[in-house]
Amino acid sequence: MSASLRLSTVVLDAYDAHELAAFYQRLLGYVVRAEEPHWVLIGPPPGTGGTSLAFQTEAEYVPPVWPTRKPGEQQMMLHLDIEVDGGPDALAAETARAVAEGARLAEYQPQDDVRVLFDPSGHPFCLWTEMPGPA
Incomplete structure (x- = not known):
């Protein structure tokens, strides 16, 4: 039996994860689902479709x-x-x-x-x- 796979999130490196997440929130109307100091997950509002996006701060981006x-x-x-x-x-x-x-x-x-x-x-x-x- 094989595992069931599905793509859940696309992750983008950034100068500043929170700044980039805020940009895509405004552009797409997404909401924050989880965040840490150098990482943010956003996605469509509950009950709507779409792909989640995550952003991580990379010092050498x-x-x-x-x-x-x-x-x-x-x-x-x-x-x-x-x-x-x-x-x-x-x-x-x-x-x-x-x-x-x-x-x-x-x-x-x-x-x-x-x-x-x-x-x-x-x-x-x-x-x-x-x-x-x-x-």
Whole structure:
């Protein structure tokens, strides 16, 4: 008999776990589920779906480089995709809100239906939306 496995949490290293957790709380409407001095777990409010995120403070944290890796610099190893309901206007509004909450818009934007941003610790993340099909 094999064990039952399920992915429960994505953990991101950060300059400051509490600062980064607070950013994603504001962005996603998540709540704190557990915290320690150098670690925070957040997730969707009870009764709603979604993936939990955890953040841990790393004294030697180095933010990744995106879109290209330069020799000797930390390469991007993962990013979060966050779906935006409502099409292009909602994507523009949520991008502006993310920036107001502390994100930074990436200079290079590869697609019309995706906005690449960096969180306060420099992790790339994408806001994306379904574009309307042909009429």
